[in-house]
Amino acid sequence: MTTTSEPRPVAPPVPRRSFGKWFRDKGWRHLVGWVALAFALFPVIWIISASLNPLQTLTSQTLIPDEFTLENYRELLFGDVPYTNWYINTLLIAGGASILMTFMSALAAYAFSRMRFRGRRVGLMSVLLIQMFPQVLAFVAIFLLMVQIKGVFPSIGLGTRLGLSLVYLGGALGVNTWLMKGFFDTVPKDLDESAMVDGASHHQVFFRIILPLVAPILAVVFLLSFIFLINDFVLADAVLGQGSPEDYTLSVGLFRFLNDQFNQRWGMFAAGSLMAGVPVVILFLFLQKYIVSGLTQGAVKG
Amino acid sequence: MSDRNPADGDDASTDSVSTAEGRGDQTPRPSRASAGMPTWGLVLKLLVLAAVNGAFLAGLPTMLENQWWTGLAVAAMAVILLDWAYLTKKNIPAKYLVPGTIFALAFQVVPVVYSGYISLTNSSISHRLSEQQAIDNLTSRVSNVPGTTLYQLAILDDDGELAFYLIDDTDEDFLGTTEGLEPLTDDRVETDADGDVIAVDDFVVLGLGDLADRQDEVLALEVPTDDGAIRATTFSSAAVYESLYSYDEATGLLTNNDTGVVYEPIEGQFTAADGSTLDPGWQIFIGFDNYVRVFTNDAIRGPFLQVLIWNYVFAIGSVALTFGVGLALAIALNHPGMRGQKIYRALLVIPYALPSFMTALVWAGMLNQEFGVINKLLGADIPWLRDPTLAKVSVLMVNTWLGFPYMFLVCTGALQAIPDEMKEASYVDGASPRQTFRRIVMPMLMIAVAPLLIASFAFNFNNFNVIYLLNQGGPPIEGAATPAGHTDILISYTYRLAFESGSGAQWGFASAIAVLIFLMVASVSAISFRRTRALEEIV
Amino acid sequence: MRSKRIAWFALFMALAMVVAACSSDSGDTTTTEGDTTTTVAAETTTTEAMETTTTAAGGDTTTTTVPVVRADADLVIWADDTRTPVIQVFADRFAEENGITVAVQELGFQDIRDRLVTAGPAGEGPDIIIGAHDWLGQLVSAGVVAPLDLSSVEGNFSEAAVQAFNYEGAIYGLPYAVENIALVRNTDLAPDSPATFEDLVDNALALQADGTITLPLALQENGNGDPFHNYPIVTAFGGYVFGTNADGSYNPEDIGIDSDGGLAAAEYFGELSDQGVISIDTLYDVMIESFSTGQSPYAITGPWALNAFDEAGVNYVVEPIPSVNGGDPRPFIGVQGFMVSSFAENPLFASTFVLDFMATEEAQAALFEAGGRPPAHTAAFDAVAADNPNVKGFGEAGQNGYPMPAIPEMGSVWQAWTDAYALIFTGTDPAQAFTDAADQIRTLIAEG
Secondary structure, eight states, X not given: OOOTTSOOSSOOOOSSOOHHHHIIIIIHHHHHHHHHHHHHHHHHHHHHHHHHOSSOOSTTOOSSOSSOOOHHHHHHHHSSSOHHHHHHHHHHHHHHHHHHHHHHHHHHHHHXXXXXXXXXXXXXXXXXXXXXXXXXXXXXXXHHHHXXXXXXXXXXXXXXXXXXXXXXXXXXXXXXXXXXXXXXXXXOHHHHHHHHHTTOOHXXXXXXXXXXXXXXXXXXXXXXXHHHHHHOOHHHHHHHTTSOGGGOOHHHHHHHHHHSTTSOOHHHHHHHHHHHHHHHHHHHXXXXXXXXXXXXXXXXXX | OOSSOTTTTOHHHHHGGGOGGGGGOSSOOOOGGGGGSOOHHHHHHHHHHHHHHHHHHHHHHHHHHTTOHHHHHHHHHHHHHHHHHHHSSSOHHHHHHHHHHHHHIIIIIHHHHHHHHHTTBOOBTTBOBOHHHHHHHHHTOEEEOTTOOEEEEEEEEETTEEEEEEEOTTSOEEEEETTEEEEOOGGGEEEOTTSOEEEETTEEEOOGGGGTTOHHHHHHOOEEOSSSEEEESSSSEEEEEEESEEEETTTTEEEETTTOOXXXXXXXXXXXXXXXXXXXXXOOBOTTHHHHHHHHOHHHHTTHHHHHHHHHHHHHHHHHHHHHHHHHHHHHTOOTTOTTHHHHHHHHTHHHHSOHHHHHHXXXXXXXTTTOHHHHHHTOOOOTTTSHHHHHHHHXXXXXXXXXXXXXXXXXXHHHTSOHXXXXXXXXXXXXXXXXXXXXXXXXXXXXXXXXXXXXXXXXXXXXXXXXXXXXXXXXXXXXXXXXXXXXXXXXXHHHHHXXXXXXXXXXXXXXXXXXXXXXXXXXHHHHHHHHHHHHHHO | OHHHHHHHHHHHHHHHHHHHHHHHHHHHHHHTTTSSOOHHHHHHHTTTTGGGOOOOSTTOOOOOSSOOSTXXXXXXXXXXXXXXXXXXXXXXXXXXXXXXXXXXXXXXXXHHHHHXXXXXXXXXXXXXXXXXXXXXXXXXXXXXXXXXXOTTTGGGBOHHHHHHTEETTEEOOEEEEEEOXXXXXXXXXXXXXXXXXXXXXXXXXXXHHTTSOSOSEEEOOTTTOOHHHHHHHHHHTTOOSEEEOTTSOEEEEEEOTTSHHHHHHHHHHHHHHHHTSSOTTOOHHHHHHHHHTTSOSEEEEOGGGHHHHHHHTOOEEEEOOOBBTTBOOOOXXXXXXXXXXXXXXXXXXXXXXXXXXXXXXXXXXXXXXHHOOOBSBHHHHHHHHHHOHXXXXXXXXXXXXXXXXXXXXXXXXXXXXXXXXXXXXXXXXXXXXXXHHHHHHHHHHHHO
């Protein structure tokens, strides 16, 4: 680790607190944090309030409801709606697919970062450009594709959760590959080159040297993929939308709540969305140490 | 520096592809000696490969039978790629690229190619079927001959041959076969204890459940009479029908049996001599007509420029704002001694963690002029979504809210990648924190983030959902040639034309628009990439 | 070295063949699933549907209470969440009586239409859908619905409802409900039925002036403008959306939004908005809320809103909208019904279910109980209307209504007309707004 005698720009030891000094060092950070939280959370508080409000309308609601009720939550968790099924489906599909996506993306990023081969630049460009195509017919195209797949391999075709996971893997190469490649590029090449000289093979370098070093970005990419998949509606609806309600993901199930304009269930919808956000926040809390802690520094030195 | 991969041509390392057992070993010693024993890594690899190859072989007959050539091509390509990458010892980059590529091929490239193909067809709500499907649809149209009898019906079966048992409104019963209608005498009809008919001659009465796979047979059974053919209406009733159209396969012409008008297949639709057409038509290849139409369409040209300018403002503004806010927060909260960082960070991710179609709608409610909470709290009557300028500000604000956590996460992660040594070295050289940030941190950060900014631009350029959910593109532009709103972006505006004008959804036209917008965005992105390439070469 | 490679290759091929053999086994059972196979085979091939497959294949008499993907039931019905439970009851009965399997799949109402167009031709669609008559233009030109011969039951239904399902000379659906909007009046705040719309406005403004209420007329405008809810007032001035041909069908060449009547109506909407009688901010929620809480003495809405009013315990009556400017307000009439897909796997089951099971008074009354829309079945309507004044009120209000145009050109109308209202409510010259809207619609139709 760094020695204390070196100037530490990030955490200079402050022996005594004067407010001015504290503010210049940390206080303004808290100020920024609070302002950001106000901006970020105001609508969320509004949603929380809606979820506790017995009135099922959005516009008539006040910030502090006249009465509080947990009925919306109770109805979702123990009522007729298969909300818990959606929840489990979403965690399984999004969790499984984002682990694989992160892994495949890391594999590709390694190749793009460390190897030079024909078509590298074209490949890099393509993975990004392909995702820029407007998704107007994505619904139709994916639907027809899954119908065909169902005809050949019923267990991964239309209406199956496994099929949806595979569709998601199609997005493994993309922006996230770039994000990782950028990160990989900052890991000094001497590290793997010296390992190679010592006789390590490319996959040993990848698994044992590179992957531990890039843990922060793996965590970031995993989290981003997970959030993206939890929120995905178009693909999930195309694949699962006319299957059994028990097989829905959260976004498909919740969207159906809103679909009938004469049957608005804002409170339940709000409660359902809030609970959908919980795993993400927990996951983030859990991953934070990988994302934030200075792994790079330690490992580089070691 | 050599442009070659350090592993390339390295005998020891390439050979160790087949000796994965060294993985748990602290000092990897690839040795040819150990290659004789199958290791778990190798077995796993072979199992997966075998599974994929086996699945392909298993699916092959069905794919051939279904004539699903796209699937066959993609599947074959996938299998060949996999085997090539993992069963040979060269092609090391391929071993890392193939898994993701295969999925991208199947679920990204195929849909895009499909859109491209559709853009070259006349695909629309009335040209969605294949020619055969359209012909079947038209020739199956029958109409009840007015003034004829309605029959009660039981369906009879004699070893696979179907017939009708019919009772008319005067209680006379008949046997109906393809030969015609034959009056029945009581001795030929067998009834059960309840008086229900159970058999006629050698025919037995079928239950509805017996017909699950024989519907087409029943519906195809026509009992000829002088007025028309008796056909089943339901399982228990029949009536006299005449076909509306007859199709002559030899000439390809369709004739209306009622009026005698002859229809000729022209441009994917049956067309009469007077130019009138029959729906449904069918999908045909029309080359670049849809593209020509985009450029010559008066409706599109209307408010095009205004929409295009706002589209750029929106996309660039969204990227700048989300990145600016995200980066500022990432820096502010990136301080080892700061208390509560974890909580701040976790809470700041929440806007991103909630389903965006929900939060966009919540924002729309909050910004409502009369009932929205924002105006209520401010005690004001501000037309957030009604005034053209304010609406644009609101859209950008909401999109910033939706998107800044993404940039915050990315920047937080990317900041960790910058080795403290580099910053420290800069301090040692006497640079101030600000200079260090500008000269060291920012350029390093941009290497990782620049491609994301470009991708974010492309995403927001086509961010239909936010525009649509928040304000449906409104407020409307006064006096526009076609309905358009001040916050409409190209994609929301043109899709409305493609899906709401004339006779309804026109997928061919919409796809052509999508391709053109893609070309536009892709070229902007490609140009931007030339700059990031320069950046990349620095390191 | 060489021999080792060959050995590896042999091992690999062997593994491949094993996997191929295993998976082709399950492939075979799939293809025979349609025949009368054993329960076991059906279960192994539908592992992905897992716990939801409660059905046995073949001639078993169990019904799927939970639908799985298409082809797991002999008859598949798509319905929305309001109608699904009712249809399920009859579907179960149909399945039990005939020893077949029936699945009712719940989709969003608009979703049914959009998905049928894609799923039908792909072989993944249902046999029967419920839907609105004004979808016919799209569904028929897409070739996804089949004509239905109603001759045996036609006499039991309101003629107007049956005719609504007539598209270009053929009938495509069995109606079950007729819906239109009407005036809903709070009898505590406004005890007397207004003789004219002008009386209504005066009365409402007086109530607002003395602080009794806040919103004079709860007319849904959805934040932009709502051509559907505004239509009765437009027609009272002589405005119209499409003119009619001699045979009663709509003529898309004749757009009446900028006719003299249409422009007069536009001016009147400008007045109503300026006086604060109606508000652009009246979303569906707001309409419900303000009428339920007595903040609005009048609402113009349809049967779908009554549940909320009843729950709030407000006293009200449903009656026709009174004459505006001396003219009769005529609402759009929407008819909902059952349609049979032209890609139905079992069209005979479908027509049998629709005509023998859902055309009965009992079924139609049950659908009324669920959705609150007046039944299209005459006897069911009479029975319901006899002890339900609301149904009677909506029925009277719809007497002189116009069926919602089913022609595809109607798709070009909504956005343009909505925009025109939004502009009027935010201060644009009303006549200009309607003239622009009519021009936009003509452009859109011409470009289609």
